[in-house]
Amino acid sequence: MKKLGVVSLLVCMCLTLVACNEEEKAEGHATIGVIQYAEHPALDKTYEGFIDALKEEGFEEGKNLTINRNNAQSDSSTNETIADKLVNDNPDLIYAIATPSAQAVAQKTQDIPIVVNAVTDPKTSGIVACNEEPGGNVTGVSDLTPVKEQISLIKEFMPDVKKVAIMYTNSEDNSKFQADIAAEALKKEGIEYQETTVSDISQIQQVAESLVGQVDAVYIPTDNLLAEGIATVTQVTNEKGIPCIVGEKGMTEGGGLASYAIDYYKLGQLAGKQAAKILRGEAVAADMPIEYLTGDELELVINKKVADLVNITIPESLLDKATVLE
Structure with missing residues (x-):
């Protein structure tokens, strides 16, 4: 009889919890699980913008929104564990920041709406069937950068450049996608190049040192591992007079x-607005195209201290339109 009483109590508690959850949803309360692959300024900003946009849309943490935020710290095993936990928790929506995290959760659920961010090409990454018409439970925002324009900067800073290293993490699909664009752009410029890859953060310094005396400049796309370890790269390259053209502002600051x-x-912010539409039932991920920032929202950023360190004179044509980091 005691056992029966305990079982009955547990059943009642579960039914009460379910009833509370349903009541919260009916009152407009939402739960979002967040999985972020690595900790560096660019990815952190995508989270900040997401939360601020949700607040503007009427979803505020501590009021009608619960956030379960998780960071894999660039560890693949941890990333998979977090993805499993989030799917098991069955939130109203999952926000996945960076390609490895987006891939991990997208492979584990076809039911929970997922908004991704900092994924260069969701289709190539296998996250959606089509960027224009995703067709499943995933939508989001691409961080595709103007790779060709970034490559053109090398020629503007170094008119006599002969050889460039394209440095990226070999396990990151988004980085390989950008590396291919960079290689094609360098070919068109008539500049020799070599692809140089790393697989974990412990290799970065050694790989950077291997470039000394081999190349005139380094190009690094929006690569999560190298964004996290950019100071390790540039500590080597800047000392040897090898400038790095990089994929985003945080890496320039680094x-x-x-x-x-x-x-x-x-x-x-774009991702937050997408999430709000899904949470309100105004749209479904399948019908929401992957979104991009437009060209007029790009910012030319130049690190003057680095320019002085590697003995490069910044062209006036670039100074006139740049944000200069002193």
């Missing part, structure tokens, strides 16, 4: 020479 950068906070 020691890169320059970038045509997109605003990751604005990317977060």
